[in-house]
Amino acid sequence: MVLFNYAFMCLIFGTTFLAIKVGVSAEAPPFFLAGIRFLAAGAILFLWMALRGKARFGLLLRKALALSGFCLTFVTFAALYWAEQYVSSGIAAVLSATGPMMILVLQAVVWRQRTSLLSAAGCAVGFAGVVLIMLPHLAEGAHPRWWIGSGVVLLGEAGYALGAIYAKSVTQRHASESPIAINAVQMAYGGLMLLALSAFTERVPVGALADSAAAGSLLYLTVVGSMFGHSLFYWLVARTNPVFPATWLYVSPPIALAVGALFLNERVAWISGLGVATVMAGTALANGPTLKRLLRRPSPDGTRLPSPEAARNRRRSHGA
Template sequence: MVLLNYVVMCLIFGTTFLAIKVGIDAGAPPFFSAGIRFFLAGVILFSFMLWKKQARLSLLLHREMFFTGIGLTFGTFATLYWAEQHISSGIAAILSATAPLMVMLLQTGISRQKLSAISWAGSLVGFVGVVLLILPGATTISFSFLWLAGCIVVLFGQIFYSAGAVYSRSVIQRFQDTSPIALNAAQMMYGGAMLLVLSLFTEQVHIESMLTANAILSLLYLVFVGSMMGHTIFYWLVAKTNPVFPSTWLYISPLIALSLGVTLYNEPLYLLSFVGGITIIVGIILINMDGLKQLIGKKVSKLSDISN
């Protein structure tokens, strides 16, 4: 079940980068569209959990929801949405793949959790793959301050994401009697609300720009599939595994994002990028080697019990 959900999450998140780009290219203000996306998704999910009596309104009064919203939603997506005005969806996805390494560093420094040498090696191999992926685009794009600023801003956003991923683990443990879906909905509501406040002070929102076909389709897809499904699965995986394993979708999803960029947006694909993709997959396997061994061991044990 863990591996199946992980694959689904990777596929979903691999498409969201292009969906964001489509909405922004249609004229949707980045902070406003991000805020609407997450606030609506959070309200719908939280209302559903209230109806199922698996959440209480008092959950929204806990500061943990606010801090998680800052990390996983506000800081991460304010930077990503702004950056995709100036860089391609593929480049944004690639740069986002630096988060697992940051997660490992934060997890080791804050939680004092020791990681195996093979996990560190896998993270470094994955990071090399990211460099190989981005290198062709970086060397063929004529210098642009906004392009460079967009790249830096995405990297800065991954610091928020990494901190949120590590912090969310302790939040889940602290609220063990609360569904991860409700926790995810609450933090999205806070993060979305903060994005809307940011939009209020930094953007001029023209409603007609949000009513174009591409903007509407982008928003609907990101609300119901990207946020409600994708981020709920992510939160569930954090609860079932650890902050590092779910975050490694950022090594898989860039390959999906690049493929979509090539087929739908005519973004270039280089041989070096393909090599980088293979390197990333190797890094993923190394990072999760211990977890994969445990999962394989459980599968073998279950098969053995069945045969007996």
């Protein structure tokens, strides 16, 4: 059951980038789409948890969760939705996989935490992969908006990395609360912020969701991507550990590239394909020390448990 749910989660997260592309390609306002998605998903999940007695309404008043929502949902997905107007869904997925490396860089540069040689090597390999992905577009004279969009995705991942580090302290302070409820609240806050951004920057037509592609994208991302995908993630965390489910980062980019090529005819040059493999290898190397600690620390019953530091590299549990 664990392996089946893990495979299903990877498939879901791998297809969300395609769904975002379909929505923004239907000319629906990107910030509006993202805001509706996360506000609806967060509200429904929170109410479901509250009705089951696993969430307190007092969580809605926590400023820390609003700040988490700003970094994890607002910054990350404002960048991703906007950028996918100009960047293919597959490339966006690969660039999004740089999040864990961003976390390591922030910890080393800002918080002066020591980084292992293996992690540093992983960051270097991952950066080389990003360069390889960009090379064909440089040779072909890609549109400036493609370059801007790619840069915006990376900036969004930097915001996510900052939020992930902050969220670790938030979850520790609210250890008695359900992590699903905490995630629901931060998603709802992020959704509200995205809608506020939309109100100031976008013209939202009356029939913005009348287009079947836009409506279908929103429904899929809200129900399947945000609600089912998140629930599977936390189910796997409860049954295994925080590290194992987060390895979706290494599996989903190839899925995103494949479905983008299949359904949207997105072209991937061979050197970009090499770059994809390099980014994933770098991400795996960068997380090597955490994985080693996970395998070395036995629990009283003989199973393996993650170290307290394993949560550092927990990826955006809500995927894309």
